[in-house]
Amino acid sequence: MPGVTSLTYLQFQATYNILSFALAAMIFTALYLLVSQGRVLPRYRNALVVSATVCGIAAYHYWRIFDSFSDAYVASAGSPDDPASWVYNLEVGVGFNEGYRYVDWLLTVPLLLVETIAVLALGRVAQKALLTRLIPASALMIILGYPGEISTDMTTRLVWGTLSTIPFIYILYVLFVELSKSLARQPKDVRATVGRLRLLLLATWGVYPISYLFPVFGLEDGNSFMWRQIGYSIADVLAKCLYGLVIYKIARLKSFADSSAFAKEEGMN
């Protein structure tokens, strides 16, 4: 679907601003994580670089989404001093491209799982065993969601949404059951932070299916369009920027635990 056919001034402004907010958050989290590599030991730097890559890819897509949104809707005539009279109509042949979100998720969601595992520095065998389960499952989850997203038929939307939930549950199983076995060897501080990281992942990833189901509940007007964009944008900022910063915190804690000389140099002992 190319988007709803018309938006009010408020709906247009709110969507415009939340997209710009998400774009700024992504760009500067990516830069922050890149320049902070020296703050962790070399073995944790890949986790930071992957986190920065995730935010960078999302920044690129928010740039495109923002441009697509502001090109797609054009204000019709109204009174210049009365924004309430302005109506933003979807341009024929331009359309708002929701597809960018799926392209973004297809690239970033597997990488979010890579950074989660990378920061634990589990050793090659354990790491490979987890990633060969998580990466295909996460790609499958996104791919199965897409046919439902572009469909205007609600049954189709529900069927693909349900199919997409199966790999999601499998991912949760791997993170909450399989991963726990590997956590026993981690320092106590780190165990607690990793536990919070998993909950953050669960809470933010849970926003996506809610936004996805808006049209099923019959919410396909300007307001639900706006709330879906707000929902997806906030979920993306939490799942990518905040998540990346928590990964950074874990990498710091583990660096201090691994090397007291490094902790001292960083003034953290």
Place this chain on the structure above:
Amino acid sequence: MPGVTSLTYLQFQATYNILSFALAAMIFTALYLLVSQGRVLPRYRNALVVSATVCGIAAYHYWRIFDSFSDAYVASAGSPDDPASWVYNLEVGVGFNEGYRYVDWLLTVPLLLVETIAVLALGRVAQKALLTRLIPASALMIILGYPGEISTDMTTRLVWGTLSTIPFIYILYVLFVELSKSLARQPKDVRATVGRLRLLLLATWGVYPISYLFPVFGLEDGNSFMWRQIGYSIADVLAKCLYGLVIYKIARLKSFADSSAFAKEEGMN
């Protein structure tokens, strides 16, 4: 050929999104490989820099291809809320420039072979012997393909396509026969990964002639245009991004094998 004369909404969207996907993949793989240089020993860094250069050159060309595509097709009138009624027509005098792909390949394909040889750190004589065969052969392969790509005559297309296959087969001969002699001295892990790298090269490079032959099979409508773009884009992402990441993995494995102190610092012992 400047592209087909008209596309449906679905054909336009699918092509648009796959080009954006390839662009994002190229940019961020290039950046990832650049910032990950500290993760391998200095002797393998040139392979990473060359891999990043390949993805960077491809990112530049995908940017141009994406802009060329979205400028070339303009939607005719239709109903705003019914994308199925939108038709995207080729603008006279603009045209979709397929030539970017050939310029890209002319630069990146020889470099892909350079990174393949560089990561093996074979020693100067063996390296030079392989590169003086592979680089001219790969440039010849691209140059011989181009007259066929721009021709509307199917016999011309077939003749140049066949000529282009000769240096391709010579490249495979060098990689699978000549290179094997140099692999005997490599660590076991690395031998297996290099073996998979060659198969990846063979599998992804095999997509290009298939896309090239679409018009010969009489497939020159909107659907075959879309599938050719999808085919070329996915092949490019696999042949450049995935290939570069496998090169990075080989460089990591070889760094650990060369220096146990480095492996320890990276938490990989």
